[in-house]
Amino acid sequence: MSSQDYTETGQDHAPSVLQNRNYRHFLVSRTCSSLAFQSLTVAMGWMIYELTGSAWMLGWVGLCQFLPMLVLTFVVGTVADRYDRRRIGLICQWVEAATVLALILLLWHGQMTPARILMAVAVLGAAQAFERPTMASLLPGIVGPAMLQRAIATSTSFMQTALIVGPAMGGLLYGLGHLVPFIVSVVLFLVAGYSVATIRVLNAAPAARMPVTLQTVFAGVAFIRRTPAVLGMISLDLFAVLLGGATALLPIFASDILSAGPFGLGMLRAAPAIGALGMSIVLGRVPITAGAGRKMFAAVAVFGMATIVFALSTHVWLSILALGVVGAADNISVVVRSSLVQLMTPDEMRGRVNAVNSLFIGTSNQLGEFESGMMAGAFGPVAAGVIGGVGTLAVVAIWLWAFPVLRRIERLDGR
Template sequence: MILSETDATMQGKHVLQNRNYRLFLTSRTCSSLGFQSLTVALGWMIYDLTGSAWMLGWVGFCQFLPMLLLTFVVGTVADRYDRRRIGLICQWVQAVTVLTLGTLAWHGLLTAPGILAAVAVLGAAQAFERPTMASLVPGIVGPAMLQRAIATSTSFMQTALIVGPSLGGILYGVDRLVPFFTSAVLFLAAGIAVSRIRLIAPPAARAPVTLATVFAGVAFIRQTPAVLGMISLDLFAVLLGGATALLPIYASDILDGGPFALGLLRAAPAIGALLMSFYVARHPIRRGAGKKMFAAVAVFGLATIVFALSTNITLSILALLVVGASDNISVVVRSSLVQLMTPDEMRGRVNAVNSLFIGTSNQLGEFESGMVAGALGPVAAGVIGGVGTLAVVALWMAAFPTLRRIERLDGT
């Protein structure tokens, strides 16, 4: 059979998209696995050096601070320069930083301030990498494959979230230097993969940098009701539904479990998200995307309430599985729609703001749950969070009717 020129072109484009898809998954998985395993090793090492719980808190702060400070710089850079090259540089920076840490530890020269400085560098690299790689996806797979790419990428990331910390702990147990050099290899592999990605279309023309262009992502979100609705829905739903931050209290005081029970509870949301991401990758959402997103967030709120009221560990684990699964549906729909609704020349700035909102909601959500639990108890905190999430769903469905009426996620 002889293919026409048009058919040959389409077939070649499809092959390129699939190749890009595999390289993107390889890069994101290696990077996430390296970062997750490294985070555990760094936490253990700094605690071994200082014996201070406060220093563990500073590790988290040093990871979050660069994202907060660099949001608008990250977005502008991602929209002006080759996103593949930015991803490659981020992997190189992380690999070099980790190799430096391992070398210093090998010679007994690593100190707590040195670890915090390295964590800040790693946090800055992650601040650039995450929104930049998210912005890259539509330009390497096309709208038709976007939902599948996001769902599968989410499943791989969830796997890394489950496997990474365990891997870091096991490797640290073998020798405290092994996690550093293993992570460096993973970052280098991620860099090689992203360097081999090829764009399916030339990048759009870039506007000169001005104060207006730097903040154009915020202006676009504010002026696009559907995008504003999606990003703010995630912000407030996660902010209020942060009962999982109270898992140590539930495992110890409410469910009468121990460290093993806590491990099961912590793993349950990630496992639920992983299973759902596999399902969505095989059975993409074809119709009613907006309504299904709202339904998923409502189920997230209901499952949070069930978990808060449960005194049976089996029921609690099932509720957390549903929390993770419903959150995954919401993530896939929101991520796909934000990518499709945002012009390519602005995706970096919009994704940078979105990343900041997600990071902030996670941090503040844990803070909110802790404060309410301290005042009213953990059960009340969980119930209030779940009810608050349901209230947000009702308010957002009324305030953003265009979001509710969205049907498809394939750009058609």
């Protein structure tokens, strides 16, 4: 479930991993880019709702983020496995900064329209489609196999912090002025680009480049398809969040139901990350050592029930609490899925597998936002949230029957 997809395994954080200069630059790049993107998501969502007052338009924001990922997935994976991953990340962050700068100029001249916001969202979505799997594939070449799990666990804390601070920062900055979150995001993207440019790794791109054929392009799909446990986990995540995600509706809840304002919207957006960060700390101290599959199913069921509570809530504190539970439950599923994918994917295929995994994540999030917006437009936000939560519970029941291999997973190494 996507916003917490950086979590891997509950290992103790090792201070020595932060002594690696290249790893520190990697953390700065990922964190700044995430802060900028999360802040922009809140600002653009609030702005387009101010301009249109339409739940349908919020759904189109999610669709415009998703479509570039859908179109580019297999191109992204092949590129990430053939070329310098640092350079790809740098280009992506330059493109993101230039896009936000264009939005600043449009705002400055009073020429912002919903169509132009959606165009900017699509460009940012395309850049993110390249950046996320490419940067994830870069990490093993920075720290090496021995420190990989600890490096991922440490980066999880930084990313979750960005997911907490970013939305709240976006809401607060937007309250200070429409231009402010966009200006800050440009600076953050430039810092992210500088940081990734200074990373030094021996194998920034794979040494051997296989010919580009249909077989090599779709190798990530083939790998996932022939691994039933991985297929079951990522498809469970796909459909659960596709139905149960209420992120796109938060501007409506904050404005019309909870009367929380832009800063309240930022807090609502941050609540799932706060829950996920808390759960990642718990799992770091008490890792999942038995019954991983059963705990994953239980967590997804809790995710669905908490979504229903959020949809029915008319109190800001209860809504924030429910979203915190959503994030904590989400994190458990992410730990199981991401740990297995990390352990089972060969390095030469990591870009393609990460690209496919990102497509599943993007489908569940961005397409889920589109689905939520359409449902809210048709039935209202409360009914849309309740229907989504019930749908998530139904998905859990179906997957328990369809993927019995998941119930039998005991350890995070798949044994």
